[in-house]
Amino acid sequence: MTVTTDRCFPAACAQLGPIARDEPRSSAVARLCAMMQEAYERGARVVVFPELALTSFFPRWPLEGAALERWFETTMPNREVQPLFDLSRRLEMGFHLGYAEKTPEGRHFNTAIYVERGLILAKYRKIHLPGHREREDWRPFQHLEKRYFEKGDLGFPVFAGAGGRLGMCICNDRRWPETWRLLGLGGAEMVMLGYNTPQHYPPAPEHDHLQHFHNELSLMAGAYQNGLWVVAAAKAGHEEGCDLIGGSCIVAPTGEVVARTSTVTDEVITSCVDLDRCAEIRANIFDFAAHREPEDYGPICAPKG
Amino acid sequence: MTVTTDRCFPAACAQLGPIARDEPRSSAVARLCAMMQEAYERGARVVVFPELALTSFFPRWPLEGAALERWFETTMPNREVQPLFDLSRRLEMGFHLGYAEKTPEGRHFNTAIYVERGLILAKYRKIHLPGHREREDWRPFQHLEKRYFEKGDLGFPVFAGAGGRLGMCICNDRRWPETWRLLGLGGAEMVMLGYNTPQHYPPAPEHDHLQHFHNELSLMAGAYQNGLWVVAAAKAGHEEGCDLIGGSCIVAPTGEVVARTSTVTDEVITSCVDLDRCAEIRANIFDFAAHREPEDYGPICAPKG
Numbered sequence: 341m342t343v344t345t346d347r348c349f350p351a352a353c354a355q356l357g358p359i360a361r362d363e364p365r366s367s368a369v370a371r372l373c374a375m376m377q378e379a380y381e382r383g384a385r386v387v388v389f390p391e392l393a394l395t396s397f398f399p400r401w402p403l404e405g406a407a408l409e410r411w412f413e414t415t416m417p418n419r420e421v422q423p424l425f426d427l428s429r430r431l432e433m434g435f436h437l438g439y440a441e442k443t444p445e446g447r448h449f450n451t452a453i454y455v456e457r458g459l460i461l462a463k464y465r466k467i468h469l470p471g472h473r474e475r476e477d478w479r480p481f482q483h484l485e486k487r488y489f490e491k492g493d494l495g496f497p498v499f500a501g502a503g504g505r506l507g508m509c510i511c512n513d514r515r516w517p518e519t520w521r522l523l524g525l526g527g528a529e530m531v532m533l534g535y536n537t538p539q540h541y542p543p544a545p546e547h548d549h550l551q552h553f554h555n556e557l558s559l560m561a562g563a564y565q566n567g568l569w570v571v572a573a574a575k576a577g578h579e580e581g582c583d584l585i586g587g588s589c590i591v592a593p594t595g596e597v598v599a600r601t602s603t604v605t606d607e608v609i610t611s612c613v614d615l616d617r618c619a620e621i622r623a624n625i626f627d628f629a630a631h632r633e634p635e636d637y638g639p640i641c642a643p644k645g
Numbered sequence: 646m647t648v649t650t651d652r653c654f655p656a657a658c659a660q661l662g663p664i665a666r667d668e669p670r671s672s673a674v675a676r677l678c679a680m681m682q683e684a685y686e687r688g689a690r691v692v693v694f695p696e697l698a699l700t701s702f703f704p705r706w707p708l709e710g711a712a713l714e715r716w717f718e719t720t721m722p723n724r725e726v727q728p729l730f731d732l733s734r735r736l737e738m739g740f741h742l743g744y745a746e747k748t749p750e751g752r753h754f755n756t757a758i759y760v761e762r763g764l765i766l767a768k769y770r771k772i773h774l775p776g777h778r779e780r781e782d783w784r785p786f787q788h789l790e791k792r793y794f795e796k797g798d799l800g801f802p803v804f805a806g807a808g809g810r811l812g813m814c815i816c817n818d819r820r821w822p823e824t825w826r827l828l829g830l831g832g833a834e835m836v837m838l839g840y841n842t843p844q845h846y847p848p849a850p851e852h853d854h855l856q857h858f859h860n861e862l863s864l865m866a867g868a869y870q871n872g873l874w875v876v877a878a879a880k881a882g883h884e885e886g887c888d889l890i891g892g893s894c895i896v897a898p899t900g901e902v903v904a905r906t907s908t909v910t911d912e913v914i915t916s917c918v919d920l921d922r923c924a925e926i927r928a929n930i931f932d933f934a935a936h937r938e939p940e941d942y943g944p945i946c947a948p949k950g
Contacts, residue, residue, distance in 0.1 A: 467938050470930075495941060515930065517822035517870055518942050525944050543929040550899055554869060557900055561866035564859060565822055594855055595862055624848040625775075625820065633772050634946050636800060637823050639830050641939050641946035 344383070346503035348614040351530070352379030352387040353571045355588040357605035358579030359396045365420040368394050371606055372437075373427050378608045380431045386502045387608075388571040390534030390588075391438035391466075391511045392450065394421065396580055397536045398440075399471065399488055400481040408488065412442035416453065416460070429458030434502050436532040436571075438510060440489075441465070450489045452508045452534065454501055462499040462508070465492030468519065470512040479542045481582050485512075498526030504615040507568075511535035514558045514572065517565070518640070524566025525628065529615040531568055536575045539583040552587045556597065564595030567621025569613050577604035593618045649688070651808035653919040656835070657684030657692040658876045660893040662910035663884030664701045670725040673699050676911055677742075678732050683913045685736045691807045692913075693876040695839030695893075696743035696771075696816045697755065699726065701885055702841040703745075704776065704793055705786040713793065717747035721758065721765070734763030739807050741837040741876075743815060745794075746770070755794045757813045757839065759806055767804040767813070770797030773824065775817040784847045786887050803831030809920040812873075816840035819863045819877065822870070823945070829871025830933065834920040836873055841880045844888040857892045861902065869900030872926025874918050882909035898923045 344350070354375035359368055372389055379387040392398075398411040416439070417425045428435055434456040441451035450466035469491060471483030496519065498507045507528030513519040514533055523531050537555060540548050547554075555572075563570045569592060576586030590599040590611040599611040622628070649655070659680035664673055677694055684692040697703075703716040721744070722730045733740055739761040746756035755771035774796060776788030801824065803812045812833030818824040819838055828836050842860060845853050852859075860877075868875045874897060881891035895904040895916040904916040927933070 467941055468936060470936065491938065512936075515870065516937070517826060517866070518937075518945060521822060521945050522942065541930070544925050546925065547899060550901070554900065557862070557865055557869055560862055561822070561870075564862060565820065565866075594852060595859065596855070620849050620851065625846070629949060631773060631775065631817075632821070632823075632949065633796065634948055636772055637827065637946045640823060640826050641942045643939055644934060644937065 347616050348612065349385045349503070350383040350610045351571055351590065351613040352382065352384035352608055352610045353573045353588050353590055353599065354379060354387050354389050355573055355586055355601045355607045356390050356393060356575045358577040358584070359575070361396045361580050363396065365394045369421055369424055373423055375606060375608050376424065376427055376431065376433060376435060379610065380433055382608070382610050384433070384610050386434040388436040388532045388534065388573045389438065390573045390575040391452070391536050392440055393437055393534060393575065394439050397575065397582070397584070399484045400580070400582055402475045402482055402484065409442065412440045412448060414442050416441070425455060425458045428455055432457050436508060436534070438534040448489050449492060450485065450510055452510055454499070454506060454508060454532065456501055461501050462497055462506070463494060464497060464508040464510065465494050466510040466513060467492040467496070468513045468516050480540065481538070496522045496526065498523060498528045502530065504529040507531045509533045511537065514562060515554070517561070520562030520566050524568060528568050529618045530571065530613060531562070532571050534573045534575070537585045539585050551585050555585065555587055556589065559589065559591050560595040560597065563591040563593055564621065565626065567593040567618045567626055569593060569615070574601070593621050652921050653917065654690045654808070655688040655915045656876055656895065656918040657687065657689035657913055657915045658878045658893050658895055658904065659684060659692050659694050660878055660891055660906045660912045661695050661698060661880045663882040663889070664880070666701045666885050668701065670699045674726055674729055678728055680911060680913050681729065681732055681736065681738060681740060684915065685738055687913070687915050689738070689915050691739040693741040693837045693839065693878045694743065695878045695880040696757070696841050697745055698742055698839060698880065699744050702880065702887070702889070704789045705885070705887055707780045707787055707789065714747065717745045717753060719747050721746070730760060730763045733760055737762050741813060741839070743839040753794050754797060755790065755815055757815055759804070759811060759813060759837065761806055766806050767802055767811070768799060769802060769813040769815065770799050771815040771818060772797040772801070773818045773821050785845065786843070801827045801831065803828060803833045807835065809834040812836045814838045816842065819867060820859070822866070825867030825871050829873060833873050834923045835876065835918060836867070837876050839878045839880070842890045844890050856890050860890065860892055861894065864894065864896050865900040865902065868896040868898055869926065870931065872898040872923045872931055874898060874920070898926045
């Protein structure tokens, strides 16, 4: 039996089934609260919710003006999300939540926050925005993240939380090894992320059957190559005509998947997370100080030509 | 049936079983020639041999002076390796070969070359040297690469060969995402590598059962995240008291393993390699120009503190 300590505890990953276009935030928040409660009852101290977890995945639609702005949160917490913060305080839980953020200056980001006991401890804004800027009518659905969001301006913060050092990234970020390396160099011991990944990839449909494989490959490689835990939560299932993959999972610093959802609905999975196990990798095969050779890595950071 | 063209052809991966400490280079070269011949008969245009393919893996022993120097090649080709070059010319084959190099100035490198039709087209010297510098008697075997070799001074060259753009790396390099990214940024379409990977990892024996998984995870992630083919050849089997993993494989730009050895002896595997398939990844999900964000990657290239 695993002993729960400050550094070794159950963590939960809360996958969301589809959110209908007309489903109010209050309904999504009620679903998230129910999963936080379940995670708590299963001993978890932290629960990870998906990207854009309060609404349907609106970048699939061409939108303008008020029809676009209504998908964004202008304050956090706000009245509709407050029950999640209240529950976090009452249960003494941490949670990771993705949502669309509009700043007081009118800037738009695809954002995630980490909250502990009702207090926001950290914020991340998505850096690797996928998709396209202009409407492309040949697509069965749009992916207008590059149009609707600005590139994140907060880097990849690593911060204290849950007895260790935590990091966040969002969806497409997980496919880029630079994301994981920056979090690893920052000392992250557990990375939390959410994703909305369609089963169908219009630019290369010959890879549709590989979506689960590519998701898990990216997560396993990021975990192993940086010796950190990964908790990755999907929005899954048939949402407004678009099939989203599930496959939410928890990955150990060895790269091993230690928990995985088996539905495309609201589903909580948990695994014991021992933050001290990061050292098995980082003090040995991937001892960065002993083995990295950054003087040879210049082109990785060179500006795009 | 796959049609062979300049850009779409069978490639071969030639795994070596163990080489005894007292086995002469002439014997190793005869084994390599037999595998090149087999690869040719199976339609391959290129064959990839392992790291340090001419001798036993000598960094496992503490050695000095002439007892150390005898493992290095001072010229390439030399009399003992010449049959491989001759066969390459006769069969119009390309081959990748790893060996220990001693330069005229007395510098030592863990080196790989790519040869086409008997001519050396490119050289790579291993950058990520694993192991340790001083003898450590608690280990069941040593891993003195950091003592016996200098860090490579040629970067990760990408060069024309086999109708496309080729790259090389060696063994531990494959575990580092920076290796693959540098090769991907250089435009490599097929990366060739060899490895000598013990089943037992003395600093973290609790991971011994994961050696195959970590090998394949590193290769699949490198291939997928950069949209390139990987041909990875092991030295395998029980060599001088040390078990080396096999698992030599060919990986497609989708990250899928398309061929894998099933022994720990001399074994040739082949797969059709279509270099034009790299575009499925590189023109879409990993379109570097559209989606990389190098201004955020600074810490990856920062000197070690």
